[in-house]
Amino acid sequence: MHKKIYWLPLVTVLAVTTFVITMQNAYAIDLDEATMTVPLDQSGQTTTLTPEQVKRGKRLFNNTCSQCHNGGITKTNPNIGLDPEGLSLATPPRDNIEALIDYMKNPTSYDGAEEIAELHPSIKSAEIFPKMDHR
Numbered sequence: 001m002h003k004k005i006y007w008l009p010l011v012t013v014l015a016v017t018t019f020v021i022t023m024q025n026a027y028a029i030d031l032d033e034a035t036m037t038v039p040l041d042q043s044g045q046t047t048t049l050t051p052e053q054v055k056r057g058k059r060l061f062n063n064t065c066s067q068c069h070n071g072g073i074t075k076t077n078p079n080i081g082l083d084p085e086g087l088s089l090a091t092p093p094r095d096n097i098e099a100l101i102d103y104m105k106n107p108t109s110y111d112g113a114e115e116i117a118e119l120h121p122s123i124k125s126a127e128i129f130p131k132m133d134h135r
């Protein structure tokens with residue numbers, strides 16, 4: 001359980017991305033509980049983020065991810081979005097917290113065919129991308 005709590009702020013970055021895409025000017029306090037409830041795993045379990053987690057996630061996303069994912073798109077391939085539908089079409093699907101944690105540890109291409117840790121910030125490549133070192 002401790003590991004999941006440790007990774008939650010990092011994954012919150014990606015979960016909040018779905019909010020940022022559709023609600024560019026919204027603040028965490030403006031989001032209702034239904035909006036802050038996100039899929040936890042493939043079985044359909046959910047978790048509700050706190051306003052503080054949303055606020056922190058948005059800040060982390062803006063500081064760490066927005067250079068390549070501004071507006072919820074992927075700079076290297078604008079056809080791939082970070083919206084829930086786009087994330088669900090990846091192989092493996094990345095549309096829940098556990099899947100995003102797995103991706104942040106070991107990123108792969110959208111089709112899952114190639115490891116891309118040397119190209120995409122991840123925990124695995126923290127020596128290349130120091131912002132990913134959250135020790």
